[in-house]
Amino acid sequence: MTDQATAERDYFSDPSVLKDPYDYFEEMFSKGPVHQLQSRDIVMVTGYDEALEVLRNTQDFSSAICVVGAAYPLPFEPRGDDVSEQIKAHRHEIPGSDLLVTYDQPQHPASRSLLNRLFAPSRLKAMEGYMSGLADKLLQDAVARGGCELVKEIAVPYVTYVVADLLGVPAADRDLFRAALDQSAPPGNMNDSEKPTEFSALEYMAGFFVRYVHERRAAPGNDVLSEFATAKYPDGSTPDAMELVRLSTFLFGAGQDTTAKLLGNSMRYIIDTPGLQQQLRTNRALIPAFIEEVLRLEGSSKVTFRVARKKTRVLDTEIPAGKRVVVALAAANRDPRRWEEPKAFKLDRPKIREHLAFGRGAHTCIGAPLARAEVRIMLDRLLEHTSDIGFSEAYHGKPGNRRLDYEPSFIIRGLAQLHLELKAA
Amino acid sequence: MPQLFVTTRKGEERSVEFEPGSTAMQAIYDANFADILALCGGVCSCATCHIYVDPRFVEALPKMSADENDLLEGSSHRNERSRLSCQFRLSPELDGLRVTIAPED
Ligand code: HEM
Ligand code: FES
Numbered sequence: 319m320t321d322q323a324t325a326e327r328d329y330f331s332d333p334s335v336l337k338d339p340y341d342y343f344e345e346m347f348s349k350g351p352v353h354q355l356q357s358r359d360i361v362m363v364t365g366y367d368e369a370l371e372v373l374r375n376t377q378d379f380s381s382a383i384c385v386v387g388a389a390y391p392l393p394f395e396p397r398g399d400d401v402s403e404q405i406k407a408h409r410h411e412i413p414g415s416d417l418l419v420t421y422d423q424p425q426h427p428a429s430r431s432l433l434n435r436l437f438a439p440s441r442l443k444a445m446e447g448y449m450s451g452l453a454d455k456l457l458q459d460a461v462a463r464g465g466c467e468l469v470k471e472i473a474v475p476y477v478t479y480v481v482a483d484l485l486g487v488p489a490a491d492r493d494l495f496r497a498a499l500d501q502s503a504p505p506g507n508m509n510d511s512e513k514p515t516e517f518s519a520l521e522y523m524a525g526f527f528v529r530y531v532h533e534r535r536a537a538p539g540n541d542v543l544s545e546f547a548t549a550k551y552p553d554g555s556t557p558d559a560m561e562l563v564r565l566s567t568f569l570f571g572a573g574q575d576t577t578a579k580l581l582g583n584s585m586r587y588i589i590d591t592p593g594l595q596q597q598l599r600t601n602r603a604l605i606p607a608f609i610e611e612v613l614r615l616e617g618s619s620k621v622t623f624r625v626a627r628k629k630t631r632v633l634d635t636e637i638p639a640g641k642r643v644v645v646a647l648a649a650a651n652r653d654p655r656r657w658e659e660p661k662a663f664k665l666d667r668p669k670i671r672e673h674l675a676f677g678r679g680a681h682t683c684i685g686a687p688l689a690r691a692e693v694r695i696m697l698d699r700l701l702e703h704t705s706d707i708g709f710s711e712a713y714h715g716k717p718g719n720r721r722l723d724y725e726p727s728f729i730i731r732g733l734a735q736l737h738l739e740l741k742a743a
Numbered sequence: 744m745p746q747l748f749v750t751t752r753k754g755e756e757r758s759v760e761f762e763p764g765s766t767a768m769q770a771i772y773d774a775n776f777a778d779i780l781a782l783c784g785g786v787c788s789c790a791t792c793h794i795y796v797d798p799r800f801v802e803a804l805p806k807m808s809a810d811e812n813d814l815l816e817g818s819s820h821r822n823e824r825s826r827l828s829c830q831f832r833l834s835p836e837l838d839g840l841r842v843t844i845a846p847e848d
Contacts, residue, residue, distance in 0.1 A: 374775070427769065437786045438810050552764040552832055671782055671789070679772070682784025 328357040329644070330389055330728050337724060339620055339731065340661075343649035351653070352635040360388040360642040361635075364649035366656035366674070368632050372645050373679040378630035379643065380405050380422050381681060385414035387623040387728065388642055396640020399629040404640075417568050419681060426680065428551045433565055433684055436484055436546070442691055448483050449692060452476060453699040461703045461740045465710055468585060468736040473578035473696070474499065480692055481573050485566055486542030491526055498522045499574060520567045527563040535559065569685065577689045579618035579725065579732020580609075581696055586733065587612055588697075589709055590717060591663055599701055605694050610670045611663060613651075617675030620648045620731045647674045648731060703743055710737035745838035747771075752778050752844055761833045767842065768792040768829035778844040785829035790814050790848065795824040797841035805831045820845045 327335050327342060335342045343364050346353050351365025363369050372379055382405050383392070393411040394404045405422075409415045418429055435441070456476055460466035475496055482492045498519040534547035546566065551557055587608075588595050598604055626641045637643065651673045652660040658667075676683035683689070700707065714737060715721045723734045744760040749771055751757070761770040771779050771794075783789035787810050796804060801824060807815075811830045815821050825845065833840070 374772075376773070427765065434786055437788070438808075439788055439814065440810050672780065677784075678782070679784070680769075682782070684784060684786055686783060687786060687788040 326356040329355065329362070330358065330387070336726060336728075339648060340652060343646050343652070346646075347649060347653070350635075352632050352637075355644075358388045360644055361637060362644045362646055363632065364646045364653070365633075366650040366653035368635075369645050369647065369650035369674055370678060371632050372624055372643055373674070373677055373681070375630070376423060376680050378626060378628050378637075379624040380627045381420050381426075381624060382409045382412055382415060382422065383623050383625045383642060384420045384681075385417060385623075385729070386412060387621070387644060389728065392625070392640065392642070396638075399639050400627065401625075401640045402627045405625065405627060416564050417571070418565055419568075419572065428553075429557075429561060429565060430680075430684065431552050432546070432549045432557060432562065433569070435549075436542070437684055437687055439687065441484075442687055445480070445483060446691065446695065449476075449480055449695045450699060452479055453696050454703075457699055457703050460738075461742050464741075465737065465739045468738050469578055469582050469733060470500070470735065473581045474574065476696060477574050477577045477692060478570065480688070481570050484542070484688065485546065485569065487526070487530075495523055495526075495570065499570065520571050523570055524563050524567045527566050528559070530566075531559045531562050572683075573685045573689065575725070575727075575730050575732070576618045577685075577692055579730055580612065580689065581693050582733040582736045583616045583618060583731070584609065584612045584693060584697060585700075585707070585736060585738070586722075587616070587663065589707060590720075594663075595707065598697075602698055602701060604665060605697055606690070607665050607670070609690060609693055609697075610673065611665060611667065613675035614657070614667075614670060614673040615651070615661075615663060616731060617648060617651065617673070618730055618732050619675065619677075621646050621729060622677060647677065650674045700740075704740045705743050706741040708739045710739050713737040745833070745835050747833070747837065747840040747842060749774070749776060750841070750843040751776060752846060763835050764832055766829050766832050767794065767840075768827075770833060771828060771842075771844075776844065778847075779828070781829060783829075787811055787814060787827060787830055790818055790827060792828040793818055793820065793845040793848075794826055794828045794842040795822065795845055796826050798824060800837065800840050803837065818845070818848050820848065 329335055346362050347364040351363065351368045353362050355362050363372055390413060393408040396404065414420050421429060453476060456472050460472060466472055478496045478499055479492055482495060530543050531547045534544040538544040538548050547562060588598065598608060621644050624643045624645060626637045626639050626643065629639045630637050654660050676686040725732050725734045745763065746758045746760045747770065748756055748758050759770055759774040766785060768779065768781050768785055772781050780791035782791045804826065811827050814827060815825050
């Protein structure tokens with residue numbers, strides 16, 4: 319064999335990996351559940367237990383590079399067996415370092431605690447009416463036209479309005495947010511290696527939150543924004559106003575592409591899995607179990623990143639300090655040692671909720687309960703308003719020979735567009 | 744540092760030092776008890792951080808919210824000592840707290 323034939327494909331830029339990351343992950347898994355990639359200075363973790371180990375170990379692994387991965391060089395040359403101080407000194411030079419998901423101890427748990435109450439079950443329950451009314455409004459028009467492009471026309475506005483509602487953003491400002499988000503690319507953009515993750519929409523929205531926080535702190539009311547603006551850290555101290563601005567703005571970024579893409583991925587399974595659409599129509603109580611299996615098989619976050627703070631181990635493999643690690647959540651979710659017939663779609667897997675689609679440990683997706691509710695409600699309304707849902711064959715071709723374009727991201731897994739034909743109920 | 748004593752599902756007890764202000768779930772999870780899954784990461788929506796609190800401490804803990812109560816209702820192993828460990832923070836006064844990880848649902 320020539321070098322060319324044995325050379326590994328590059329996870330961060332190869333179009334065939336974008337199209338079918340699962341095939342690529344399987345290839346890497348066959349080289350070991352913890353594997354040093356050839357094309358980049360990064361270790362890929364594809365095993366379930368190994369991924370869990372990295373996510374759990376916040377002592378030895380920092381999240382500082384969580385949104386840029388290996389697409390951006392470390393801003394320092396690792397020295398010795400403990401680079402904690404170097405990470406601390408340079409973290410502000412790493413793009414995205416002001417996002418909660420990249421924080422480490424001790425700031426991370428303190429900041430995260432400010433968001434906890436937003437996602438309380440009673441609050442989410444209280445939002446269900448809003449979500450289902452919003453879904454109805456967006457769908458009625460689409461059904462009347464006989465079809466729609468699901469991702470941008472329905473899913474993105476839906477999730478943006480829902481997060482705005484969660485935070486209590488005044489109605490008049492919500493459309494401005496949506497317009498800003500419509501124009502931005504998703505994180506981990508493969509087409510722009512200079513700027514793999516772009517933050518301009520978040521900066522625009524931050525302007526609004528600066529005003530909200532100051533206004534509510536000056537004159538608190540009974541609304542969600544007031545509660546948020548006056549929240550305290552666990553030790554009783556008052557957070558800096560800008561920290562609240564960063565946290566609230568980040569919720570739009572974190573919850574938007576991921577949830578919109580999960581909706582698209584779910585739709586693809588509903589249409590292309592024989593018998594499934596009818597099964598869900600007959601028994602909509604199966605929707606939550608269905609969503610969990612889609613999250614496992616095709617969750618919308620393929621990977622996340624860590625950097626070793628200290629010389630450490632992941633089960634049997636030694637990891638030097640300063641080594642970057644790509645935790646392949648989507649691979650762990652198909653680890654044959656953990657999941658029987660990992661590639662098969664099944665609605666009744668035992669312990670399905672232990673998949674890693676939302677991560678695990680200290681940084682576990684805080685919006686997971688919201689994402690689950692959003693997708694459940696939207697799917698329920700879609701089935702309610704239609705008697706049949708299919709792909710638009712003009713755009714996507716026939717079953718077995720689909721033309722599907724995936725968002726060019728090394729983090730997000732999801733269709734860039736999904737054109738549907740909707741038969742009214 | 745203050746500590747708490749955690750009994751696993753197998754009945755083994757271990758002490759865990761805690762940072763006041765962290766939740767009991769964080770303290771137990773970070774000490775690597777595999778029995779605590781904490782699947783939702785502490786937002787009161789999974790009940791996989793269910794513990795039993797030593798009766799002598801039940802009164803000393805911060806009160807249970809309606810959300811916590813509702814979620815515990817769904818567990819077949821609930822009793823009067825049940826708490827979700829992500830739903831209360833550890834204060835220095837809770838030094839010596841004894842808890843047992845509840846059976847899996
Ligand atoms: C299907 C939809 C979603 C998926 C697949 C997803 C996935 C993830 C994953 C994998 C992480 C952990 C990253 C890591 O450990 O490095 C995460 C963190 C996070 N997610 Fe989500 N997410 C989704 C929806 C949402 C929504 C709707 C929101 C909020 C409105 C949200 C807010 C967050 C936040 C704030 C974090 C950071 C938590 C922390 O660092 O403590 N996510 N998400
Ligand atoms: S960790 Fe999920 S309810 Fe406590």
